[in-house]
Amino acid sequence: MAKRYDTILVLDFGGQYCHLIGRRIREEGVFSEIVPHDIKLDEIEKLSKKFNIKGIILSGGPASVYDHNAPKMDHRLLTINIPILGLCYGLQLIAKSFQGKVKDAICKEYGITYVSIDKPIGILEGLKKREKVWMSHGDTVYELPQNFEIIAHSKNCPIAAFKHIKKPIFGLQWHPEVIHTKNGSKMLHNFIFKVCKCKANWKIEDIIKKMISEIKNSVGEDEAIIGLSGGIDSSVATALAARAIEDKLTAVFVDHGFMREGEPEEVKKTFEKFKLKFILANTQDRFMQKLKKITDPEEKRKIIGEEFIRVFEEKATSTNIKYLIQGTIYPDRIESGSSKNSNKIKSHHNVAGLPSNIKFKKILEPLRDLYKDEVRKIAKMLCLPKKIIERQPFPGPGLAVRIIGEVNEEKNRIIKLADLIVREEIEKEKLDKKLWQYFAVLTDTKATGVKGDARAYGYVVAIRVAESREAMTASFSKIPFSILEKISTRITNEIPEVTRVVYDITHKPPATIEWE
Ligand code: XMP
Numbered sequence: 406m407a408k409r410y411d412t413i414l415v416l417d418f419g420g421q422y423c424h425l426i427g428r429r430i431r432e433e434g435v436f437s438e439i440v441p442h443d444i445k446l447d448e449i450e451k452l453s454k455k456f457n458i459k460g461i462i463l464s465g466g467p468a469s470v471y472d473h474n475a476p477k478m479d480h481r482l483l484t485i486n487i488p489i490l491g492l493c494y495g496l497q498l499i500a501k502s503f504q505g506k507v508k509d510a511i512c513k514e515y516g517i518t519y520v521s522i523d524k525p526i527g528i529l530e531g532l533k534k535r536e537k538v539w540m541s542h543g544d545t546v547y548e549l550p551q552n553f554e555i556i557a558h559s560k561n562c563p564i565a566a567f568k569h570i571k572k573p574i575f576g577l578q579w580h581p582e583v584i585h586t587k588n589g590s591k592m593l594h595n596f597i598f599k600v601c602k603c604k605a606n607w608k609i610e611d612i613i614k615k616m617i618s619e620i621k622n623s624v625g626e627d628e629a630i631i632g633l634s635g636g637i638d639s640s641v642a643t644a645l646a647a648r649a650i651e652d653k654l655t656a657v658f659v660d661h662g663f664m665r666e667g668e669p670e671e672v673k674k675t676f677e678k679f680k681l682k683f684i685l686a687n688t689q690d691r692f693m694q695k696l697k698k699i700t701d702p703e704e705k706r707k708i709i710g711e712e713f714i715r716v717f718e719e720k721a722t723s724t725n726i727k728y729l730i731q732g733t734i735y736p737d738r739i740e741s742g743s744s745k746n747s748n749k750i751k752s753h754h755n756v757a758g759l760p761s762n763i764k765f766k767k768i769l770e771p772l773r774d775l776y777k778d779e780v781r782k783i784a785k786m787l788c789l790p791k792k793i794i795e796r797q798p799f800p801g802p803g804l805a806v807r808i809i810g811e812v813n814e815e816k817n818r819i820i821k822l823a824d825l826i827v828r829e830e831i832e833k834e835k836l837d838k839k840l841w842q843y844f845a846v847l848t849d850t851k852a853t854g855v856k857g858d859a860r861a862y863g864y865v866v867a868i869r870v871a872e873s874r875e876a877m878t879a880s881f882s883k884i885p886f887s888i889l890e891k892i893s894t895r896i897t898n899e900i901p902e903v904t905r906v907v908y909d910i911t912h913k914p915p916a917t918i919e920w921e
Contacts, residue, residue: 408611410436411603412456414449418442418466418476418494419747424735425582425877426462426492428776429593434605439774442466446481460488460601463495465580467748469509469544470494470501478502488573488600490528493542496567496576503569505550510561514540515914517585520565524556527568528575528595537587538565538579539878541914545578573600584874609782613645616771620649620730623769628653629728630721630765632713632755633683635672636799637789638732638772641780644787645771646730647681654730655682657720659713662689663803663817666825675790686716692805693812700810702921703752709802710758718764727766731755734772734780736876740917750917754801776875797842798876806921810849816864819902820847823866826895831870834888841873843882845896846909846920854897854904863904866896870908871918879913 413430417423417439430437438456442463452458461482468475480502483489491499497507518540522532536557546564549555557566557577565578575596581589597603620629631646633639633656646654656676660669669685676683695708717729733755741757742749752758759768772780777798784794800806804824808816823845831843846867854861868889873879893906909916 408606409455409457410607411459413437413460413462413597413601413603414444414452414456414458415439415462415464416442416444416478416495418464418498419468420465420492420494421739421747421750422580422582422877423464423466423747424739424774425776425875426464426593427774428779428875429582429590430597431607431609431779432590433594433597434607435597435603436607442476442478445479446485449482458487459603460490460596462596463489463491463498465493465495465541468494470497470507483574486572488596489575490596490600491574491576492580492582493540493578496578497544497546499574499576500546500550500553500564500567503550503553505546505553506548507544507546510543510545514542514559514561516540518559518561518579520557520559520562520579522557524554526556527573527600528577528592529556529566530595530599531591532588537585538581538589539583539585540579542578546576575600583878585878609779610786612775613783613786616645617649620646620769620771623767624650624653624728627727627766628655628723628725629730629769630655630657630717630726631730632717632732633658633672633676634732634799634801635668635675635793635796636732637777637780637784637793637796638734640732640789640793641784641787642730642732642771643676643679643681644784644789647679652682653725655684655720655723655726657684657686657717659686659688659716661692661709661712661803661805663692663805663812665799665804665828666821671792675793684720686720688712688716693814693817696805696812698811702806705805705812705921706752706754706758706802709805710752710754711760713754713801714760714763721764728769729763729765729767730769730771732772733770734775734777736776738773739877751921758802776877778875795838797837797840800919806919807844808847809920815902816847819864819866819900820845822900823847823896823903826899827868827892830888830892830895831884836884836888839872840882841871841876841879842918843868843870845869848920852905856897856901856904861904863902865905865907866900866903867907867909867920868892869918869920871913873913873918876918879918881908881910881912
């Protein structure tokens, strides 16, 4: 990197929101790099040749600081004069390092909490007396380390934020990177600009150049195949790869039979116009066969992940094709547990669902550190069709993970119809632009009904409508009852096998957006 950007390093302790911190910093126009939690002081010194390191953030993480295998940091980082901010686990680690005490909280806090700002200084400058924040912690600091002062507290957490009295070291028990913390971006802004004195000299265009040259350098004289689903991620990855290696790229669209109604035709129509080698793989029977009798969601995802790879291998007929490119984005990786200390939430088909024996020399994932809305911004800059940019996210395993339990032809037909009705009604009301996802789930529960004066016993369909910015957290949408009524009436009238429709009113967390 020629330009030495002002940079904030984020030490990854395995928290679900670690990369979100990096992304919030990028939103402020400042570069940020995620590094392993145990990075050594001399490695940081080496990195300083490339980046102008102005601050360090210690992320949250699922461990407890007293766990036997708790992730640690090089304590020397706390003695150099670079500003440090610890978030959640990061705060607890700072407390322990300076001989404070941490213990299992009596009242654990998950979700929205209100904190009282005792001293609106440094990172909390300009905040109100009472702030709405988002917490997710089991442990709490109960004895302040020497030379620290409390700057905020909550009802269940007397030490919710602290600062060193002399050094630029801060800790917050809550997560400013999560949008539910109302003034979270102000807190991070304070840290970046007021505490670390960064200059905003980074822009998203810089990432595009970096990704294109990365693909070009990796593929070299060889060729690559890309898995194209027509969704935003794989479409952007395709557009970048096409710029990088042009006609050495083959795009394969796998129609596994679990796409939404009308989708395979639409994807084909869109991408046939692009200047690239496009292959449509009709593999519906093969996927259905492989999923017979499979009820466990993790097993389903792994089977689908493996089958995708096998299809790509079969379609890579030229011996020059040595690379597979995927549109994997950051949330796919973190939920699949790919960071050293993070828990696996689910095996996204393109990450933890991948088989271990793969014919390709390497899998390239140019979007691996980005979030969906950043990918959308890049799609706009690459002038991709509006239809692709605005398309709601759709999981790679498709409707197979929206049919709870075993899939079969009948259930696949029902879910496609129900999904189409949900889409039509939401789009008719022009709600689609403000929603993250809206879809139907075919549950494995049956319920009694009465249709035309006769008893009916049929499927229960659930409707999921989520609002989110980047899928790491989401809220169920409070769409008007009148729309839900139309959806429910149409589904029960138009799909005879369904007797009941329910609305999912769970946020993420604790639920995930998809049901499986
Ligand atoms: P969850 O359900 O974990 O999903 O809240 C977060 C976002 O990711 C999508 N999703 C997937 N995407 N392969 C994908 O490409 C997968 O296996 C997968 N599982 C979930 C989901 O639709 C949501 O937008």
